[in-house]
Amino acid sequence: MSQTPIELKGSNFTLSVIHVYDAQPEEIRRAIEEKVEQAPEFLQDAPVVINVTGLRHNTPWEELSRAVLATGLHVVGVSGCRDAKLKQAIVRSGLPLLTEGKAPKRSxxxxxxxxxxxxxxxxxxxxxxxxxxxxxxxxxxxxxxxxxxxxxxxxxxxxxxxxxxxxxxxxxxxxxxxxxxxxxxxxxxxxxxxxxxxxxxxxxxxxxxxxxxxxxxxxxxxx
Structure with a gap:
């Protein structure tokens, strides 16, 4: 029997979560670039999650996501979205909606x-x-x-x-x-x-x- 070409396993990864708040996309881009300059080995070209809890429902998502991507970060998903229209815009951009879970309590x-x-x-x-x-x-x-x-x-x-x-x-x-x-x-x-x-x-x-x-x-x- 030939061996299957893939194997599905569970794993844990530590990702940085960027919490964005209502501001002009260029302001957000500059703020992220400042953080990257402070810790380039940690943040440069890093995979990140964007938390949008602090955004209004009418946020121009396409402009905001372009501003984040312009910093060189790789967005792997979006968390904290509660607005239906913003969810639709995020999904249309090809990004998954993530749920941030708490670590289970251990006995x-x-x-x-x-x-x-x-x-x-x-x-x-x-x-x-x-x-x-x-x-x-x-x-x-x-x-x-x-x-x-x-x-x-x-x-x-x-x-x-x-x-x-x-x-x-x-x-x-x-x-x-x-x-x-x-x-x-x-x-x-x-x-x-x-x-x-x-x-x-x-x-x-x-x-x-x-x-x-x-x-x-x-x-x-x-x-």
């Missing part, structure tokens, strides 16, 4: 089984990526600029943090990031992220803990 047994730890005792160099699948990630040394830490669980960094850290990569919004010297290019939990210029100045280079509160990225002193 105590499942959580205990999933909490493993990957330990890195050496510096994480520029261009290096470390992924802690189904586990927490602990780095006891420094993380250089352009290095990337990804974990399905929590991330702990006990050296200088200058790269990117993405915790809760599988969608778990209860994950946190703990850092003793916070100076990252990008920080993210369950897809919610800040670029370096969004981190409050009083936490730059300081010990901090980041978590999600009501779905919003929040930062606290690490005491």
């Amino acid at each position: 105590v047994a499942e959580t205990s089984a999933a909490v493993r730890t990957r330990l890195i005792n050496t510096p994480v160099r520029s261009g290096q990526q470390i992924y802690a699948r189904n586990s927490d990630l602990i780095v006891t040394s420094s993380v250089s600029a352009s290095a990337e830490l990804i974990a399905d669980g929590n991330i702990h960094i006990y050296g200088m943090m200058r790269g990117r850290a993405l915790a809760g990569a599988s969608g778990n919004g209860e994950c946190q990031i703990f850092c003793t010297h916070l100076s990252p290019e990008l920080i993210s939990i369950a897809g919610q992220y800040w670029l370096s210029d969004q981190i409050p100045a009083e936490f730059s280079g300081k010990a901090a803990r980041l978590c999600l509160q009501d779905g919003t990225l929040t930062i606290h002193p690490l005491i």
Whole structure:
């Protein structure tokens, strides 16, 4: 029997979601380009989802989508659409309508089984990526600029943090990031992220803990 030419499997992907609000398409394009310039290795030519919850029903979708595509991003879908006319315009443009789901709650047994730890005792160099699948990630040394830490669980960094850290990569919004010297290019939990210029100045280079509160990225002193 010949082998089937395809195989269908489930998988998880972490995508950036751009929330757009009522504004001229050119304003949106410029705002996105500024973000891309701040973190080109993370956002340049990246696949993204557009969330349109903040748009009015009479938004010129074709102009807005052209403005987003002009930045070089690849739009894979649209979420948060509640208006029938806007839905029709999105579907006509060839993009799928997506529903953002919350990560399912785990039982105590499942959580205990999933909490493993990957330990890195050496510096994480520029261009290096470390992924802690189904586990927490602990780095006891420094993380250089352009290095990337990804974990399905929590991330702990006990050296200088200058790269990117993405915790809760599988969608778990209860994950946190703990850092003793916070100076990252990008920080993210369950897809919610800040670029370096969004981190409050009083936490730059300081010990901090980041978590999600009501779905919003929040930062606290690490005491």
